[in-house]
Structures are given as structure tokens and as C-alpha cells.
Amino acid sequence: MKQIEQSISLPQFNDYNRVFDKFRFGASCRAILLVHVFPIDRFLIDGKPHIEYEPSKGKLQKRNRSLRKFQAYLGLSFSYDISGDSKKRKFHGSTLVRSHLYAWSVCLVSRKGNIIGGDVGKQLSDRYQDLRKTVKGKDCLVRILFKVTRMLFYELVNEVENQTS
DSSP: OOHHHHHHSSSGGHHHHHHHHTTTTTTHHHHHHHHSSSSSGGGGEEEEEOEEEETTTTTTEEEEHHHHHHHHHHOOOEEEETTTEEEEEEEEEHHHHHHHHHHHHHHHTTTSSSSSHHHHHHHHHHHHHHHHHHTTTTTHHHHHHHHHHHHHHHHHHHHHHHHHH
């Protein structure tokens, strides 16, 4: 564990660790995330998220391809298996990252109150409490994972962008 902590505290990860601090990720979660998302530039085009607009129902629909690719790397890409009357969601991507993020959300998000602290913790806690009223089972935490990865993506992009400018 000491080697992991030394590795994640290297100077090239300072921007990432500032963002991870906002989410209160532990050392093992940080290490796994760094393996999958460093450098964040691999998800961007010319330093910006790749956004496409597609026509849908007479309007232009915004598609953030960079965010989707980021979420896929973190194990939050899925397809539906439809057979007869059953419809099952099948996840793709890293099961390891998804399981670590799920455990993190069980420990820090699903508890009453804002355990994480700060604006990030408040947003996640409020969203979780709202979801619990209408969504049953573990689907509530899976939806939180999508929100967490979306917030994480934009925080990392902003942090890295601020350091380069």
C-alpha cells in the first residue's frame, strides 16, 4: 500500500489528486482511476471535449463523445439484452473500476448527510436522496455512478485546462 501511495503522489498526478480530494477517493480507488484516465487528454480533441450534434425528433441532440468514452473506460457503458419479455442491462468496460466506485458510493454517498463534504458531496447526497424516493434497489447507486463519473470528467477537464492556461 505504501508503494501505491508513493506512486499516486508523484508530481504529474497533482492535478488529478486535487480533483480526487473533492470526492474523497481512497488510495486504491485513486490508483485504479489513474490507470484508466491518465492522461485526460486521451478523451479530448485539441484539449476540449468532443461534442457532436445529431438531428433527433426535429431538433439537434447534443452528444458528448468524450464523456461517453470516459464513462466506458470506467465500466459504465452498457447495452440492453432483450429476449422475449425480459430486458437486461449488460455493462461493458472495467468491472474493477465500476466495483470500486460502487463500493465508494455505498460507503460515502448512500449514508445520511453529506459525508464527502463540499459542493460535490452536497450534489451527490441530494441527488441520492431524491432518487431513493422513486428508484428501487441498486439502480439508485448505479445512477449515482453515472453522475459521479460525469462530475469527475468535467472536474478533471477543468483542472487540467486551468493548469495549462
